[in-house]
Amino acid sequence: xxxxxxxxxxxxxxxxxxxxxxxxxxxxxxxxxxxxxxxxxxxxxxxxxxxxxxxxxxxxxxxxxxxxxxxxxxxxxxxxxxxxxxxxxxxxxxxxxxxxxxxxxxxxxxxxxxxxxxxxxxxxxxxxxxxxxxxxxxxxxxxxxxxxxxxx
Amino acid sequence: xxxxxxxxxxxxxxxxxxxxxxxxxxxxxxxxxxxxxxxxxxxxxxxxxxxxxxxxxxxxxxxxxxxxxxxxxxxxxxxxxxxxxxxxxxxxxxxxxxx
Numbered sequence: 487x488x489x490x491x492x493x494x495x496x497x498x499x500x501x502x503x504x505x506x507x508x509x510x511x512x513x514x515x516x517x518x519x520x521x522x523x524x525x526x527x528x529x530x531x532x533x534x535x536x537x538x539x540x541x542x543x544x545x546x547x548x549x550x551x552x553x554x555x556x557x558x559x560x561x562x563x564x565x566x567x568x569x570x571x572x573x574x575x576x577x578x579x580x581x582x583x584x585x586x587x588x589x590x591x592x593x594x595x596x597x598x599x600x601x602x603x604x605x606x607x608x609x610x611x612x613x614x615x616x617x618x619x620x621x622x623x624x625x626x627x628x629x630x631x632x633x634x635x636x637x638x
Numbered sequence: 639x640x641x642x643x644x645x646x647x648x649x650x651x652x653x654x655x656x657x658x659x660x661x662x663x664x665x666x667x668x669x670x671x672x673x674x675x676x677x678x679x680x681x682x683x684x685x686x687x688x689x690x691x692x693x694x695x696x697x698x699x700x701x702x703x704x705x706x707x708x709x710x711x712x713x714x715x716x717x718x719x720x721x722x723x724x725x726x727x728x729x730x731x732x733x734x735x736x737x
C-alpha cells in the first residue's frame with residue numbers, strides 16, 4: 487500500500503445513487519488487501535448507511551448525501567453525512583430489529599456493526615446525521631521489503 | 639416463481655414489492671419461489687422486501703421459499719435470520735418437487 491488516499495462524493499440523496507456510492511467505496515477499499523468477501527461486507531454496510539440517508543433523512547424533497555472514503559496504510563474509513571432531519575434517539579435507532587417503518591427490517595445498523603470494526607453515529611433532530619465506518623483487512627498486506635523468491 | 643437478477647437493494651426492493659403485490663392482488667397465488675441465483679448483492683432493504691412478502695403470504699396460508707442464493711448473498715441472509723422463516727432450497731426442481 488502506498489500513500490494514503492481519499493475520495494469525496496457529494497450526491498443527491500436518491501436511491502439511484504446508493505449503488506453509485508457503493509461501487510465507489512468498493513473501488514477505493516480495493517486499494518487495501520481486503521478479500522472479496524470482505525469487500526462484499528463493506529458494500530452492505532455502506533449501502534445501509536447511504537440508504538438510511540436517502541430514505542429517512544429527507545422526508546420531502548431529496549437533499550444531499552456526502553460520502554468521504556479514506557484509506558491509509560492499514561484502515562478504510564467511510565463517512566456518510568446528510569443535512570436531514572436527524573435521529574431523535576440514536577441508541578434506539580441502532581437497536582437490532584427497530585425500525586420507524588413496518589416494511590423495513592430494522593437491521594441497517596446491525597449489519598453496519600457486524601461488517602465493520604467501528605461504527606460511530608453522530609446525530610440530533612434537525613442537525614443531520616454523520617455515520618463513520620471503519621474496517622481493517624483481516625490479512626496483512628505482503629511487505630514490499632520481503633523478497634518474493636529466493637536465489638539458489 | 640420469480641427470478642431476480644442483479645442487486646437487491648432498496649431501489650430493486652421497491653420494484654419487487656410492487657410487482658409481487660400486483661400479482662398477489664389478482665388472487666390465486668399462495669406459494670412464492672424467489673430464485674436468487676443471479677442476485678449479486680443484498681442488503682437489509684432486499685431482506686425487508688422478502689420478509690414483507692412472507693408476512694403477506696403467511697396471512698393467506700401460503701409460503702415463500704428462496705432458491706440458490708450465491709454464497710455471499712446467502713451469508714447476509716443467514717446473518718439476518720431470514721432462513722428460519724423462509725427456507726433456502728438448492729434448486730428450482732427442489733421447490734417444485736416439494737410442491
